[in-house]
Amino acid sequence: MRRSLLLLSACLVAVGCSNSNTATVTGTVVVDGQPAKMGYVSFFAVDGHAPTVGARIVDGRYTAEVKPGLCNVQVRVPKQVGEKKIYDTPDSPVHKVMTESLPSKYNDATELRFDVQPGTNENDYNLTTK
Numbered sequence: 001m002r003r004s005l006l007l008l009s010a011c012l013v014a015v016g017c018s019n020s021n022t023a024t025v026t027g028t029v030v031v032d033g034q035p036a037k038m039g040y041v042s043f044f045a046v047d048g049h050a051p052t053v054g055a056r057i058v059d060g061r062y063t064a065e066v067k068p069g070l071c072n073v074q075v076r077v078p079k080q081v082g083e084k085k086i087y088d089t090p091d092s093p094v095h096k097v098m099t100e101s102l103p104s105k106y107n108d109a110t111e112l113r114f115d116v117q118p119g120t121n122e123n124d125y126n127l128t129t130k
Contacts, residue, residue, distance in 0.1 A: 022065040023116050025055075027123040031077055031101065035060025039077035041125075043116070046070040066116045073112040075125055077101045101129055 025043070029036040039057040043066045055064035057077065079101040085092040105111045106127055114123050 021067060023068050023118050023121055024063065025066050025114070025116055025121045025123055026061070026063045027125065028060050029057050029062060029075060029077065029125045029127070030060060031127050032129055036077045039075065042074045042076075043071040043114070044074070046072060046113070068116045068118050070113060070115045072110050073114050073123075073125075074107040074110050075102060075112065075127060076107050077127075102127060103129070 027041075029039065029041065036057050037059060040054055041057060041062045041064065042052060042054040043064060044052050045067065047069065050067035050069060053064050053066045055062040057075075077100070078098040080096045081099050082097040083094040084097050085094050087093075100107065106125075112125070114121075
Protein backbone atom coordinates (compact mmCIF):
# COMPACT_ATOMS: atom_id res chain seq x y z
CA MET A 1 0.00 0.00 0.00
CA ARG A 2 2.75 2.43 0.97
CA ARG A 3 4.60 1.65 -2.25
CA SER A 4 1.42 2.36 -4.27
CA LEU A 5 0.98 5.73 -2.55
CA LEU A 6 4.59 6.69 -3.27
CA LEU A 7 4.19 5.69 -6.93
CA LEU A 8 0.93 7.66 -7.20
CA SER A 9 2.55 10.72 -5.58
CA ALA A 10 5.50 10.54 -7.96
CA CYS A 11 3.15 10.36 -10.95
CA LEU A 12 1.13 13.36 -9.75
CA VAL A 13 4.29 15.41 -9.24
CA ALA A 14 5.54 14.46 -12.70
CA VAL A 15 2.25 15.47 -14.33
CA GLY A 16 2.06 18.70 -12.34
CA CYS A 17 5.57 19.72 -13.37
CA SER A 18 5.26 18.93 -17.07
CA ASN A 19 5.61 21.56 -19.81
CA SER A 20 2.01 21.08 -20.97
CA ASN A 21 1.67 24.87 -21.28
CA THR A 22 4.31 25.01 -24.02
CA ALA A 23 4.31 23.85 -27.61
CA THR A 24 7.21 22.48 -29.64
CA VAL A 25 8.25 24.52 -32.67
CA THR A 26 10.74 22.92 -35.05
CA GLY A 27 11.91 23.87 -38.48
CA THR A 28 14.67 24.76 -40.85
CA VAL A 29 16.45 28.01 -41.62
CA VAL A 30 17.74 28.40 -45.16
CA VAL A 31 19.65 31.51 -46.24
CA ASP A 32 20.19 32.18 -49.94
CA GLY A 33 19.35 28.56 -50.71
CA GLN A 34 21.75 27.04 -48.14
CA PRO A 35 20.98 25.70 -44.64
CA ALA A 36 22.24 28.14 -41.99
CA LYS A 37 25.21 26.48 -40.28
CA MET A 38 24.58 28.34 -37.02
CA GLY A 39 22.49 31.11 -35.56
CA TYR A 40 19.46 31.75 -33.36
CA VAL A 41 15.68 31.93 -33.65
CA SER A 42 13.81 33.91 -30.97
CA PHE A 43 10.07 33.98 -30.28
CA PHE A 44 8.57 37.11 -28.62
CA ALA A 45 4.92 36.93 -27.53
CA VAL A 46 3.02 39.74 -29.27
CA ASP A 47 0.82 40.25 -26.19
CA GLY A 48 3.90 40.37 -23.92
CA HIS A 49 2.42 37.77 -21.54
CA ALA A 50 4.90 34.99 -22.22
CA PRO A 51 8.66 34.85 -21.83
CA THR A 52 10.91 35.23 -24.83
CA VAL A 53 12.22 31.88 -26.01
CA GLY A 54 15.29 31.31 -28.13
CA ALA A 55 16.69 28.30 -29.92
CA ARG A 56 20.04 27.63 -31.55
CA ILE A 57 20.19 26.91 -35.25
CA VAL A 58 22.52 23.98 -35.88
CA ASP A 59 23.09 22.77 -39.44
CA GLY A 60 19.90 24.49 -40.61
CA ARG A 61 17.56 23.10 -37.91
CA TYR A 62 16.09 24.46 -34.69
CA THR A 63 13.71 23.28 -31.94
CA ALA A 64 12.10 25.51 -29.31
CA GLU A 65 9.54 25.12 -26.52
CA VAL A 66 7.22 28.13 -26.83
CA LYS A 67 3.97 29.17 -25.14
CA PRO A 68 1.11 29.02 -27.65
CA GLY A 69 0.05 32.33 -29.17
CA LEU A 70 1.07 34.87 -31.79
CA CYS A 71 4.80 35.61 -31.75
CA ASN A 72 7.16 38.00 -33.46
CA VAL A 73 10.12 35.95 -34.63
CA GLN A 74 13.71 37.11 -34.95
CA VAL A 75 16.29 35.11 -36.88
CA ARG A 76 19.99 35.84 -36.54
CA VAL A 77 22.67 34.20 -38.63
CA PRO A 78 26.15 35.61 -37.99
CA LYS A 79 28.97 35.55 -40.52
CA GLN A 80 32.68 36.01 -40.04
CA VAL A 81 34.08 39.23 -41.53
CA GLY A 82 37.61 39.02 -40.20
CA GLU A 83 39.90 38.25 -37.31
CA LYS A 84 41.40 40.48 -34.63
CA LYS A 85 44.30 39.98 -32.26
CA ILE A 86 43.26 39.84 -28.62
CA TYR A 87 46.53 41.49 -27.47
CA ASP A 88 48.93 43.87 -29.18
CA THR A 89 51.72 41.28 -29.37
CA PRO A 90 53.12 39.29 -32.30
CA ASP A 91 52.07 35.93 -30.83
CA SER A 92 48.61 37.06 -29.67
CA PRO A 93 45.73 34.67 -30.18
CA VAL A 94 43.03 35.97 -32.50
CA HIS A 95 39.26 35.91 -32.29
CA LYS A 96 36.73 35.97 -35.07
CA VAL A 97 35.00 39.24 -35.91
CA MET A 98 31.35 38.51 -36.63
CA THR A 99 28.47 40.52 -38.05
CA GLU A 100 24.83 39.78 -38.82
CA SER A 101 24.33 38.36 -42.32
CA LEU A 102 20.56 38.94 -42.48
CA PRO A 103 18.70 42.22 -43.06
CA SER A 104 16.93 43.78 -40.06
CA LYS A 105 13.51 42.77 -41.46
CA TYR A 106 14.33 39.30 -40.09
CA ASN A 107 15.61 40.40 -36.65
CA ASP A 108 15.75 43.92 -35.14
CA ALA A 109 12.83 45.22 -37.26
CA THR A 110 11.30 41.80 -37.82
CA GLU A 111 8.43 41.25 -40.20
CA LEU A 112 8.26 37.56 -39.25
CA ARG A 113 5.32 36.27 -37.20
CA PHE A 114 4.21 32.81 -36.24
CA ASP A 115 1.03 31.71 -34.48
CA VAL A 116 2.18 28.90 -32.20
CA GLN A 117 -0.51 26.26 -31.69
CA PRO A 118 -0.65 23.72 -28.84
CA GLY A 119 1.26 20.54 -29.65
CA THR A 120 3.94 20.28 -32.32
CA ASN A 121 4.46 23.02 -34.91
CA GLU A 122 6.66 23.05 -38.01
CA ASN A 123 7.86 26.43 -39.25
CA ASP A 124 10.55 26.80 -41.91
CA TYR A 125 12.29 30.03 -42.89
CA ASN A 126 13.65 30.58 -46.41
CA LEU A 127 15.49 33.90 -46.10
CA THR A 128 17.76 36.01 -48.27
CA THR A 129 20.64 38.31 -47.41
CA LYS A 130 19.25 40.96 -49.79
